[in-house]
Amino acid sequence: MPWNRNEMAARAAKELQDGFYVNLGIGIPTLVANYVPEGITVTLQSENGMLGIGPFPYAGEEDADLINAGKQTVSELPQTAYFDSAQSFAMIRGGHIDLAVLGAMEISENGDIANWMIPGKMIKGMGGAMDLVAGVKKIIVVMEHTSKAGDPKFIPECTLPLTGKNVIDMIVTDLCVFQRPDHDSPFKLVELAPGVTAEEIAAKTTASYVI
């Protein structure tokens, strides 16, 4: 049985280590915060200028001046720090953030990612995604294994405009996990969701990977 959204987030959360500074993207990546393993402390970074994101506020305690990068109201923690956008991306670009988890529309076998535009259709912009994939030490993508139409999303070469070239370290899909030790190595199939077979992965993946 494939992993659901929460199980995918929980799988990505296993990569968290004590003391990590982490940036979580919008959607399934946000759920990773719910599965921080017991006994470890991580600090969440928000691109709009916050370290130490707290949970959603109690009803009635929302503060318009306190939002995350998804423009949702959040709360602060004892260790919270605020800063401006230039400082925020200095810590991202400068390699001070340990891990980023984000979604993707396509990943190529050499670790390219496309997640910011569909020419002629979606024109929202890249936000901070290009900076994150270029600067953060480790990048995990969490995405459905195939598109809604059933097409593979882990493919030989991206067809959509790139967000970053050769930047992805790990891919968690609803069916399996691919990982690689460095950016010169191919991705390896390291884990299968319960009941999913390697043959099924092979049938639903056009990218080449090692087993």
Place this chain on the structure above:
Amino acid sequence: MNKLYPSAEAALDGLLKDGLLIASGGFGLCGVPERLLDAVRDSGVKDLTFASNNAGIDNEGIGKLLRTKQVKKMISSYVGENKEFERQYLSGELEVEFCPQGTLAERMRAGGAGIPGFYTKTGVGTQIAEGKETKVMEGRSGPEEFVLEQGIFADLALVKAWKADESGNVIFRKTARNFNVPAATCGKVCVVEVEEIVPTGSLDPDTIHLPGVYVQRLVLGAPYDKKIEFVTTREREAV
């Protein structure tokens, strides 16, 4: 020298004309200089270029100036949640320069610091780097390719802050600081609207986020009815 102005209109007097490049603070609806943007709209100037992370949403922030067709070009990283923007962009009425969020913040910071360009890894190998100079240099993990990005030197900076003293020292509140600091520094003239103006000497000098040297004009914008794009809350645990 008096930096205090009685209204947003007065604070912009003599600064506005067609074709300006304006750097604006704000992230989503948070920390947006709404009084000053309203005054720019009311002035009727047009063909404006805005360097701003977002383009507002329909009829909020810069969205108001899109509706009146006063904006020629946006330099932004994220422009979702704005139908009028989408319509103008797809019909070719509005020019858009997509700029990665961190690159945009650094372009403002660099402009404000007198740095005309800088090399960054962000966007290398993507269409953002097309037509730009690239160079292999020593990076964090050995030689890497970098792309040259230009500093932004804006004609005018519009900023929203929390408190200012009469000399122009400014403090922001929580995540409303965002692009307001880099935007403030890259304008030839910077106009700041605040929620409260206090006498000089009543702010702790160690807590100033934007020193008064960057601030030419100040206006009290209060009272504010601050808007939230997505209200998200949790239930209180039962006792």
